[in-house]
Every structure is written in structure tokens, then in C-alpha cells.
Amino acid sequence: MLFNSIAFAIFLPLVLSVYFTLKTRAQNFWLLLASLVFYGWWDPRFLLLLIVPTVIDYLCALQIHRAAEPKRKKSYLLFSVCTNLTILGFFKYFNFFIGSTDTLLNAIGVHHALPTLSIILPVGISFYTFHELSYVIDVYREDLEPVSDFWLYVLYVLYFPQLVAGPIARAANLLPQLARPRRVNWQLVREGLLLILIGFFKKVGVADALGPVVDFRFLNPASCSGFDLLVALYLFSVQIYCDFSGYTDIARGVSKLFGIELLINFNRPYFAASITDFWHRWHISLSTWLRDYLYIPLGGNRDAVAKTYRNLMLTMLLGGLWHGASWTFVVWGGLHGLYLAAHKFLLDRTPIKSESLPTSLLDKFVLLLKVVATFHLVALTWIFFRAESFGMAWKYLYGILTWHPATANSPASLLGLRITALCVGIFALDIAQEFSHDEVFILKQRWFVRGVCYASLIILILIFGGLGANIPFIYFQF
Amino acid sequence: MPIFRSSIFSFDTLRLEKARPKGFFRALALTLALVFVAEVGARLLVHSVSPYCEYWEDESGFRFEAYRQHIMQGAAPNLVIIGDSTARFGIDLQALRTTLPAAVDSYNLATPANYPMACHCTTLPLLNEPYAPPKVVIALFSPYGFLATDKAEAQILNSPICKRVESPFSFYKEMRLLWLMRVTPYVKNSSFAKESLKQTWAQRGFTPLIEATPEPSARNPSPSTSLATSSEIKVEKIQVIRDLALLARNRNFKFILVIPPLRKRDKIVEEMVERMGYLQDELKFTLLDFSMSPFLSTNHFLDGVHVNKDGAAIFSQELGKRIYTQMPELALLK
Numbered sequence: 001m002l003f004n005s006i007a008f009a010i011f012l013p014l015v016l017s018v019y020f021t022l023k024t025r026a027q028n029f030w031l032l033l034a035s036l037v038f039y040g041w042w043d044p045r046f047l048l049l050l051i052v053p054t055v056i057d058y059l060c061a062l063q064i065h066r067a068a069e070p071k072r073k074k075s076y077l078l079f080s081v082c083t084n085l086t087i088l089g090f091f092k093y094f095n096f097f098i099g100s101t102d103t104l105l106n107a108i109g110v111h112h113a114l115p116t117l118s119i120i121l122p123v124g125i126s127f128y129t130f131h132e133l134s135y136v137i138d139v140y141r142e143d144l145e146p147v148s149d150f151w152l153y154v155l156y157v158l159y160f161p162q163l164v165a166g167p168i169a170r171a172a173n174l175l176p177q178l179a180r181p182r183r184v185n186w187q188l189v190r191e192g193l194l195l196i197l198i199g200f201f202k203k204v205g206v207a208d209a210l211g212p213v214v215d216f217r218f219l220n221p222a223s224c225s226g227f228d229l230l231v232a233l234y235l236f237s238v239q240i241y242c243d244f245s246g247y248t249d250i251a252r253g254v255s256k257l258f259g260i261e262l263l264i265n266f267n268r269p270y271f272a273a274s275i276t277d278f279w280h281r282w283h284i285s286l287s288t289w290l291r292d293y294l295y296i297p298l299g300g301n302r303d304a305v306a307k308t309y310r311n312l313m314l315t316m317l318l319g320g321l322w323h324g325a326s327w328t329f330v331v332w333g334g335l336h337g338l339y340l341a342a343h344k345f346l347l348d349r350t351p352i353k354s355e356s357l358p359t360s361l362l363d364k365f366v367l368l369l370k371v372v373a374t375f376h377l378v379a380l381t382w383i384f385f386r387a388e389s390f391g392m393a394w395k396y397l398y399g400i401l402t403w404h405p406a407t408a409n410s411p412a413s414l415l416g417l418r419i420t421a422l423c424v425g426i427f428a429l430d431i432a433q434e435f436s437h438d439e440v441f442i443l444k445q446r447w448f449v450r451g452v453c454y455a456s457l458i459i460l461i462l463i464f465g466g467l468g469a470n471i472p473f474i475y476f477q478f
Numbered sequence: 479m480p481i482f483r484s485s486i487f488s489f490d491t492l493r494l495e496k497a498r499p500k501g502f503f504r505a506l507a508l509t510l511a512l513v514f515v516a517e518v519g520a521r522l523l524v525h526s527v528s529p530y531c532e533y534w535e536d537e538s539g540f541r542f543e544a545y546r547q548h549i550m551q552g553a554a555p556n557l558v559i560i561g562d563s564t565a566r567f568g569i570d571l572q573a574l575r576t577t578l579p580a581a582v583d584s585y586n587l588a589t590p591a592n593y594p595m596a597c598h599c600t601t602l603p604l605l606n607e608p609y610a611p612p613k614v615v616i617a618l619f620s621p622y623g624f625l626a627t628d629k630a631e632a633q634i635l636n637s638p639i640c641k642r643v644e645s646p647f648s649f650y651k652e653m654r655l656l657w658l659m660r661v662t663p664y665v666k667n668s669s670f671a672k673e674s675l676k677q678t679w680a681q682r683g684f685t686p687l688i689e690a691t692p693e694p695s696a697r698n699p700s701p702s703t704s705l706a707t708s709s710e711i712k713v714e715k716i717q718v719i720r721d722l723a724l725l726a727r728n729r730n731f732k733f734i735l736v737i738p739p740l741r742k743r744d745k746i747v748e749e750m751v752e753r754m755g756y757l758q759d760e761l762k763f764t765l766l767d768f769s770m771s772p773f774l775s776t777n778h779f780l781d782g783v784h785v786n787k788d789g790a791a792i793f794s795q796e797l798g799k800r801i802y803t804q805m806p807e808l809a810l811l812k
Contacts, residue, residue: 022487026486026487183493185493185496186496189494190499443499446501447504450505450508451511455508455516459658463516
């Protein structure tokens with residue numbers, strides 16, 4: 001079920017109205033049922049795929065906790081991790097590895113077409129696999145007590161607002177909230193509803209409106225001018241941010257209505273002044289997951305400098321591969337790894353400055369330059385993220401670099417009233433959130449300012465947005 | 479009253495008994511009032527064309543609705559061109575007019591992605607009652623538009639205008655209160671925002687090729703690489719041509735089906751021409767096959783099925799000559 005669908009508009013009030021009449025344990029069963037319906041709406045067959053590793057992980061976590069010998073604990077952990085990664089690997093990466101092996105064999109002169117399977121990628125498999133892995137690993141590290149209540153654990157994995165596209169839940173944050181009675185007060189209702197409105201503005205208003213024009217340019221880079229391709233790249237940067245952070249906002253807003261707080265996933269990433277700062281603001285639940293369960297176990301920055309760079313690169317390459325089974329995603333991750341390594345290299349050779357905010361005009365200007373430079377570095381990587389193949393990515397990059405003019409076959413200019421209005425809208429919203437350090441700053445305004453803000457968001461969605469396009473969230477494919 | 483201590487019910491979760499946040503309802507009322515004002519503005523803006531202005535593309539909306547507005551006054555142009563992008567980009571009305579008598583008034587009603595099934599929803603109603611019929615209707619479709627419905631075409635057939643025709647009553651579409659969404663074509667794209675229906679009509683549905691956006695590449699296969707087989711041609715799409723021919727007979731206008739110029743003729747095109755030939759024999763319309771056009775070179779094509787601006791001018795003149803040969807009575811028009 002999509003958040004931006006009529007079905008969800010009926011589903012949510014229905015679930016909420018029953019939820020508010022139940023006791024905690026009954027609420028959990030009700031939420032579990034709702035989550036099964038939410039996921040099964042897409043394809044009920046894949047519920048089984050979701051349930052099997054959930055049962056295995058629940059049992060493994062209990063066994064890890066009970067086992068006295070470290071070796072035994074480790075074997076349960078390995079079993080759980082292998083089960084999860086095998087399922088993920090088969091559904092997401094089987095054809096990718098077969099295709100890559102085939103290409104490699106062809107390159108060395110062995111011409112034998114390996115068979116591929118037509119596998120449907122279950123929605124959100126990368127997300128719920130990480131939910132489950134974090135739980136088992138936390139139990140293994142003794143950072144967390146395993147839950148004895150099986151149904152509570154199943155709800156932790158299946159909790160519908162965060163099931164298919166995150167934020168990637170951490171058991172330490174979510175499980176206690178699911179276990180104790182929830183209270184929903186005015187503050188949570190207001191924050192929840194505002195986050196839902198902002199999420200819809202980002203997703204339906206901005207991302208769905210930009211999607212078709214950006215898609216056309218990425219599919220036909222040769223027929224567009226260099227300027228057009230550059231603008232489309234900026235617009236894709238906005239689109240993917242709005243699409244994903246919009247989903248997160250809706251998920252967090254919906255969850256607040258249930259009295260459950262999900263982790264913050266985005267913190268105005270395009271205002272980052274460095275690439276390291278960017279990863280503290282973009283898809284925070286993934287970057288912290290990769291840090292805690294991959295980068296630090298690899299050694300983090302505790303060993304020699306060369307190893308730190310290696311760990312950074314490995315983490316980002318695997319982070320790229322997590323996004324999709326394609327070498328373009330690996331390159332995307334690799335570029336970010338390179339940026340992070342380069343930034344670390346520069347930081348290690350620069351005297352440490354205090355973290356105070358810039359006061360002089362020059363400092364502010366330097367900060368602005370850093371923000372603009374970081375944005376452009378990130379935007380460059382989006383070419384590989386969005387392009388269907390390497391060939392298309394190179395064509396796109398070549399189109400920008402050669403800056404060829406518009407031809408008779410070029411599409412109309414992107415800079416119309418609609419796109420400008422939406423970009424100004426999202427920029428104004430983000431800048432206000434950034435300067436107020438508050439994502440729900442609107443709630444602190446006078447009533448007439450709030451009214452104007454709400455109405456502006458609604459009117460922008462209705463007039464300029466991509467209503468009716470029913471474009472799935474980009475991150476669903478991951 | 480018995481107390482069920484083991485009940486699963488409880489009303490403890492929702493705690494809204496404390497004082498409401500200040501101005502909660504006033505902010506809500508202001509929001510509704512502002513949306514209402516915007517809605518009134520939207521209704522004033524689109525009242526002339528609603529409820530028809532929900533096409534898959536803004537330009538199509540202007541093209542079709544300008545035509546509808548004009549023919550609602552009782553007079554249709556003598557010659558109307560219908561079809562998909564092959565007609566939209568392939569017909570240069572100015573070049574066509576040079577070969578026809580000056581009194582022949584023409585309008586290009588074709589629009590990109592207006593494949594046979596979409597044409598059935600968008601164009602046929604404009605040729606039918608209660609609107610005045612034109613004298614001649616020229617239809618051009620890419621032969622590849624008669625293949626199986628792909629994702630892009632499915633989206634087009636899912637557009638409100640197509641749904642409206644396919645299912646005359648839809649609660650969601652008919653009862654929806656917000657007309658704000660219908661303003662989108664008027665403000666979405668700056669080039670069309672400035673263009674009124676009157677201007678569109680004045681240009682006779684012709685938009686300079688420079689602004690053209692080709693259809694998705696899936697619909698523009700290079701004939702040399704097409705691997706489609708004959709079984710892929712869909713009968714329900716052929717049926718649209720039959721419906722057009724029958725409508726022409728009923729409404730007494732001349733129907734000319736044109737196979738557009740193609741860079742290369744493949745099996746699909748040959749089968750299409752053959753099938754249309756059978757239909758022509760049965761329903762007695764005129765079929766003009768330009769799929770092999772010696773007057774055009776490969777330089778005159780944008781891709782496998784679309785001619786460029788120069789190609790459009792040459793093809794339109796050739797088409798005009800053939801039409802005039804077929805219909806010398808056009809000279810009698812005043």
C-alpha cells in the first residue's frame with residue numbers, strides 16, 4: 001500500500017479509530033494485523049518471506065542470549081546473518097552476480113550464457129533485513145536484552161510506517177515504545193499531522209511533479225542541451241530528497257499518531273558544509289547502521305590511517321550496493337567513499353577550529369561556498385545513482401561537460417512557473433527548518449501564520465503537484 | 479453495570495482532554511477559508527473548459543479544448559487532422575495549405591501519444607454528435623501504436639479524459655469538489671500558461687516543431703531493429719479505425735487513413751497496410767500509404783517514424799496533392 005493512495009487514506013483513519021479504543025497488548029495485535037494488510041496489499045505471497053527470517057531471528061536472538069559459550073553465541077549469530085543475507089542476496093543480487101559473472105567470462109573469452117531467473121524483488125527487503133540484523137547483532141553484543149514476547153518482536157519488524165522504506169529501526173529505540181502503553185496528546189497529534197502534510201508536499205507536490213521531466217532527460221540525454229541536463233540534475237537532486245524524506249516525514253507523522261516516535265532520517269542534507277556533514281544529515285538511519293555494524297567492526301578509525309581509508313571505502317561501496325543490484329550504485333557509493341576519504345585527509349592536515357557559528361561576513365561567505373561545493377559533489381554522484389546504465393551516465397555527464405546547445409529536437413525548457421514555484425516552496429521550507437533547528441517550526445507561529453502555511457502547502461500540492469501520477473517512492477525498489 | 483476487567487478495550491491512549499493549543503481551530507478555519515478562496519478562483523479560471531481539461535499532457539488539453547470551444551459554436555473546419563505524434567509532427571499545416579484551395583480551413587487535432595485507443599477517447603467524441611462534423615478527416619497513426627499496450631500507453635489510458643469516455647460515470651471524477659487540480663494545465667508550464675484557447679485555435683492546433691517533445695522511445699522503434707511479430711497487432715486497436723470509418727459514413731464526412739512516412743518498412747508495417755487494405759475494401763474509406771516515400775531521405779527523419787521539420791513540409795505538400803487528387807470537389811468550397 002502506498003502512503004499516497006486512496007487506499008491508505010481509508011486505511012489509516014480506520015486503523016487509528018480502532019487503535020484508540022484498545023489496551024496496549026490488543027493495540028499491538030491490531031497494529032500487527034494492520035501491518036500485514038499494509039504489506040500484503042502489494043503481494044500477500046511475500047508475507048511468508050517476511051515471516052520466515054523473522055521467526056529465525058527471534059529464535060537465534062534468544063539462543064544467543066541463553067548460550068554460555070562465545071563460540072555457540074557466534075554460531076547462532078552467523079546462522080541468523082547468513083539466513084538474512086542469503087534471502088537478500090537471492091532476491092536482490094542473484095541476477096546481478098550472474099550477469100556480472102557472464103560479462104567477466106565473456107571478457108576472458110568464455111562464451112557461455114549463464115541462466116538468469118525472473119525474480120520479483122520484494123518491496124522493502126533491504127530495509128527489513130537491516131531491521132532484523134541490527135536486533136540480532138545488538139543482542140549478540142549484549143547491548144540489548146532479547147524480547148521474550150514473540151508477537152512484540154514480529155511487530156518490531158513489521159510495524160507498517162517504517163516497514164518498506166525506513167527509517168531503519170533500531171530495536172533499542174522501537175521495542176521499548178512498543179512494549180509500554182502509549183499516550184497520544186495534542187502535541188503528538190499536531191506534530192504528526194504537520195509532518196504528514198509536509199511529507200505529502202515533498203512527495204506528491206514536489207517529487208512526483210519533477211519525476212517525469214527528470215526521467216525524460218535521463219532517458220534521452222543526447223536530445224537535451226547541456227544547460228537542460230544540468231538543471232535536470234539539480235532537479236533530480238531535489239526529487240530524490242523530496243521523495244525519500246517525504247516518505248520518512250509521512251512515516252514519522254503517522255507513527256506519532258500512534259504515539260510511537262521513529263528515528264529522524266533527514267536533517268536538511270543539502271545544507272551540509274562538507275561530505276561528512278552530508279552523511280550526518282542524509283538517510284541518517286542507514287549511515288548510522290553502516291557505521292555501527294560495518295565501519296566500526298571493520299576497525300573504524302582505530303587502526304592505521306590506510307586502514308581507515310580502506311574501511312571508509314568498503315563501507316560506502318557496500319552502502320552503494322545496498323541501494324541496488326547494479327554497478328552504477330557501486331560507483332555512487334565508491335564516489336562517496338572517495339569524497340569521505342578526501343575530506344578526512346584534508347581534516348587531518350588542517351588545524352582544528354572551534355565549532356562556533358560563523359559570525360563575520362567572510363566566514364558566512366566561506367560557509368556558503370562550502371555548502372554549494374558539497375551540493376555539487378553530491379549532485380555529480382546522483383548521475384550514477386539515477387542513470388539506467390553506465391553508458392547512459394557517461395552520455396549524461398558528457399552532455400553537461402560539452403555544454404551543447406539546444407537542437408530542434410530538444411524538449412521545452414525546464415524552468416517553467418510550476419517547477420520554479422515548487423523549488424522555491426521546498427527551499428523556503430528547508431531554510432526555515434534549518435534556521436529554526438526545528439522541523440515543526442510552523443507549530444510555534446501565530447495562528448494566522450500557521451493557517452497561511454498549511455493552506456499554501458495544500459494549494460501548492462493541488463495546483464502544481466503530481467497528484468494522480470501515483471508514482472511509487474523511489475526507495476521502494478531498494 | 480458489570481465491569482469487564484479482562485476487556486481488551488481501553489480509551490487511555492488518546493489524551494486530548496487538556497486545553498487545546500491556542501488558535502488550533504482558528505488556524506484550521508483560516509486554512510479552509512484560503513483553500514476555498516483558491517478553489518473559487520480556480521473555478522472562475524477553468525469554467526469555460528471544465529470538466530474536460532484533464533489530459534495526459536497540457537498541450538493536448540489546449541489543442542482539443544480549443545477545437546471543442548470552436549465547434550460548439552456550430553462550425554467545424556473543413557479539414558481535420560487526427561492521430562498521434564506522426565500526425566502532430568509530420569503535418570505542416572502551412573505547407574499543406576499551399577497545395578489546397580485557399581477556402582479549405584484546417585485544424586491539426588493530433589497530439590503525441592494519442593494512440594488508437596486514446597484517440598477513441600479524445601478525438602472520436604469531437605467528431606460525433608452534438609458537434610458539427612468536418613468535411614474531411616485525415617488520420618495518421620504510427621503502425622507501432624497498434625501493438626500491445628505498454629506502460630506508457632496504459633498511463634495515458636488511465637488519464638481522466640480517457641476514463642471519462644470509457645466509464646461515463648465515476649464517483650471520484652464527477653463528485654470531486656476540488657477544481658484546483660484542474661487549473662494545473664493553465665499554470666504548469668510557462669509556455670502554455672501564456673497561451674489561451676483562442677490563440678491555440680488561431681494557430682489551428684499547430685505548434686512549432688521546436689517545442690515538440692518526442693514520445694517515449696519504446697514507441698519509436700527503429701524499424702530495422704524491430705523484432706515484433708504479426709501476432710502483436712491488437713484487434714481492438716484496429717477496431718478504432720473501423721469505428722472512425724463507420725462514424726464517417728454516419729456523419730457524412732470523408733475519412734482518409736494515411737500510413738505515415740517511415741524510415742524503413744518492416745513486417746509490422748506490411749501487415750498493417752495489408753489489414754488496412756482489407757478494411758478499406760469493406761468500409762470504403764481512402765487509404766494513402768506513404769510508408770515508402772521516395773521524396774524523403776533518411777535526413778528527413780528524427781527517428782524511425784517521425785519526420786523533422788523539413789520532412790514535414792515536403793510530406794505535407796505531397797499529402798495535400800494526393801488529397802486534392804482524391805477530392806477535386808474541395809475546389810468548390812467557399
